[in-house]
Amino acid sequence: xxxxxxxxxxPDADLGALLREALTGPAPDAFMARLEAAVRGxxxxxxxxxxxxxxxxxxxxxxxxxxxxxxxxxxWRHWSKPGPEPESxxxxxxxxxxTVASPGVIWQTVLLEGR
Amino acid sequence: MDEATLTTRASQGDSDAFGELVVRHAMAARRVAxxxxxxxxxxxxxxxxxxxxxxxxxxxxxPDRSFRAWYLRxxxxxxxxxxxxxxxxxxxxxxxxxxxxxxxPDQATERALLRDRLMEGxxxxxxxxRVALVLFDAEGYSHSEIAAVLKVPEGTVRSYVxxxxxxxxxxxxxxxxxxxx
Numbered sequence: 366x367x368x369x370x371x372x373x374x375x376p377d378a379d380l381g382a383l384l385r386e387a388l389t390g391p392a393p394d395a396f397m398a399r400l401e402a403a404v405r406g407x408x409x410x411x412x413x414x415x416x417x418x419x420x421x422x423x424x425x426x427x428x429x430x431x432x433x434x435x436x437x438x439x440x441w442r443h444w445s446k447p448g449p450e451p452e453s454x455x456x457x458x459x460x461x462x463x464t465v466a467s468p469g470v471i472w473q474t475v476l477l478e479g480r
Numbered sequence: 481m482d483e484a485t486l487t488t489r490a491s492q493g494d495s496d497a498f499g500e501l502v503v504r505h506a507m508a509a510r511r512v513a514x515x516x517x518x519x520x521x522x523x524x525x526x527x528x529x530x531x532x533x534x535x536x537x538x539x540x541x542x543p544d545r546s547f548r549a550w551y552l553r554x555x556x557x558x559x560x561x562x563x564x565x566x567x568x569x570x571x572x573x574x575x576x577x578x579x580x581x582x583x584x585p586d587q588a589t590e591r592a593l594l595r596d597r598l599m600e601g602x603x604x605x606x607x608x609x610r611v612a613l614v615l616f617d618a619e620g621y622s623h624s625e626i627a628a629v630l631k632v633p634e635g636t637v638r639s640y641v642x643x644x645x646x647x648x649x650x651x652x653x654x655x656x657x658x659x660x661x
Contacts, residue, residue: 377617381617
């Protein structure tokens with residue numbers, strides 16, 4: 366180790382061996398076991414998410430399609446429903462002032478007469 | 481399975497291939513982390529969390545490039561970050577495992593003393609010089625690979641290795657002479 370120049374572009378085998386020995390640290394097997402367990406744990410977690418995503422994707426698509434269908438149906442029913450006839454609206458408006466009907470009652474009347 | 485196949489599979493999210501690659505390079509990773517942090521527990525924690533970060537970032541890994549350089553860069557950065565965070569603390573004890581070693585027979589004791597001196601020598605080096613020295617002399621990395629790990633020019637790596645070696649030889653010389661006698 367001492368004979369080699371600090372400028373040498375080749376690794377110093379003696380110094381390298383000393384460094385490896387000093388830096389190996391305690392219980393290398395236990396360290397490896399802990400690391401492998403950590404990697405296995407995180408990959409298992411990812412597999413679970415992948416499985417969940419695979420399971421959920423078609424169901425989310427189905428739910429979206431069902432929601433779109435229901436929305437479409439609601440819009441279609443709304444626009445296809447006949448509006449209140451002008452006469453019944455006029456009658457409702459011409460009711461005597463003494464009988465004050467709430468706006469809710471008027472709407473119920475309009476809707477019932479519209480059927 | 482060869483490294484090229486493993487790196488290709490790992491880059492596609494194969495956890496078994498990634499695990500195999502980690503096993504191959506974990507001890508080098510531990511040495512780099514220990515050289516920087518000089519505390520076995522902290523080094524192991526740094527390696528573990530950096531390895532998990534590497535797995536989460538595996539989609540960004542280019543399988544045409546060296547896995548060990550990519551992995552060791554993540555490890556070295558994690559250890560250097562942890563070292564910087566820790567530097568604010570006042571005292572830096574020697575690693576526990578060095579302090580708690582029991583008395584050994586003569587030859588082993590001399591070897592242990594040499595290791596202690598080596599660890600003390602490493603402690604006196606700037607952390608980037610430590611990483612460069614360990615990667616170059618202990619792990620056999622080229623200057624260009626270390627430059628990629630540390631994200632510095634190749635000439636800077638040569639300078640790191642030169643200064644680190646000179647300092648280590650100065651520190652280790654009395655212990656080596658003692659061992660030779």
